[in-house]
Amino acid sequence: AQKITQTQPGMFVQEKEAVTLDCTYDTSDQSYGLFWYKQPSSGEMIFLIYQGSYDEQNATEGRYSLNFQKARKSANLVISASQLGDSAMYFCAMRERDSGNTPLVFGKGTRLSVIA
Amino acid sequence: DTGVSQNPRHKITKRGQNVTFRCDPISEHNRLYWYRQTLGQGPEFLTYFQNEAQLEKSRLLSDRFSAERPKGSFSTLEIQRTEQGDSAMYLCASSLERLARQADTQYFGPGTRLTVL
Numbered sequence: 001a002q003k004i005t006q007t008q009p010g011m012f013v014q015e016k017e018a019v020t021l022d023c024t025y026d027t028s029d030q031s032y033g034l035f036w037y038k039q040p041s042s043g044e045m046i047f048l049i050y051q052g053s054y055d056e057q058n059a060t061e062g063r064y065s066l067n068f069q070k071a072r073k074s075a076n077l078v079i080s081a082s083q084l085g086d087s088a089m090y091f092c093a094m095r096e097r098d099s100g101n102t103p104l105v106f107g108k109g110t111r112l113s114v115i116a
Numbered sequence: 117d118t119g120v121s122q123n124p125r126h127k128i129t130k131r132g133q134n135v136t137f138r139c140d141p142i143s144e145h146n147r148l149y150w151y152r153q154t155l156g157q158g159p160e161f162l163t164y165f166q167n168e169a170q171l172e173k174s175r176l177l178s179d180r181f182s183a184e185r186p187k188g189s190f191s192t193l194e195i196q197r198t199e200q201g202d203s204a205m206y207l208c209a210s211s212l213e214r215l216a217r218q219a220d221t222q223y224f225g226p227g228t229r230l231t232v233l
Contacts, residue, residue, distance in 0.1 A: 004158075035221070043205060045159070045224035091158050100147055100211050100220035101171065106158030 003027065004092050004107035012113050013082045020067070021077045021110045023092030029053075033098040034075040036066065039089040039109070048090075051075060052098055079112075087114045118142070120225035122208050128231045129198055136194045137228045141210030148191050149222060150183055152176065153205040165191060166213070198232045205229050 005024045013019035025034065036048040051059045051066045059066040067076040079086055089111050093104040121140045129135050141148050146167050151159035162181070164172045167188040177183075180198075185191040195202055206229075209222040 037224070042226065043229070044226045045207060045209070047221055047223060050221060093158070100213055100222075101164075101166070103149060103161035103164055103172065103174075104151075104159070104222060105161070108156070108158050 003105045006107035006110050008110045010111045015116050018080045021090050023075045025073050025094050029096045031098045033095040035093040036077045037091045082114045084114050120210050122225040122228050126229050130233050134196045139191045139208030145210035145212045147211045149209045150193050151207040159207050200232045203232045
């Protein structure tokens with residue numbers, strides 16, 4: 001079974017608007033970490049935001065926020081005030097046991113295109 | 117402070133040849149990971165080092181693949197007798213072991229794109 005599911009292959013958003021990228025996950029662990037990475041056409045994976053399974057507050061980092069719904073096992077990324085430079089692939093990833101000893105498992109990604 | 121660097125950025129080789137990639141992690145990061153990313157997919161884990169010890173290997177890492185981190189700093193990934201199916205982006209990431217979970221975040225390099233003809 002897929003551990004990370006990103007159902008939106010592609011998304012379009014108008015510049016300055018907000019956009020939500022969906023991510024659902026599957027794990028039986030109680031402790032896990034959820035991550036979002038951005039991958040521009042250059043190829044480098046850029047870390048955006050982290051949410052721990054025990055964190056009660058939704059994570060925020062500047063224009064990025066994570067809508068964490070534990071019961072639904074969803075960890076959607078919200079980008080506010082979209083900019084042209086936000087156009088990229090976005091990957092949701094999970095780390096079971098939420099330990100650095102555990103590798104990341106990635107979804108297939110969502111391609112975001114920001115329109116002027 | 118420099119990020120993770122990888123060399124070469126691009127490699128084109130003929131089927132059957134050996135190739136070696138290098139990864140230099142962020143200085144003082146003691147954990148180093150290799151991932152492979154094929155077109156249209158997210159990265160898939162290959163192997164992981166803590167200092168110089170290789171602690172975990174994915175089943176994706178066939179006998180033709182070998183990775184080393186001899187002094188706990190840079191790492192090399194070698195693929196012997198390359199096949200066309202090895203064509204992919206090879207990504208390296210590093211992290212620093214800390215008590216705070218969030219701090220143990222993996223930071224990625226720009227990747228090495230391998231094309232096997």
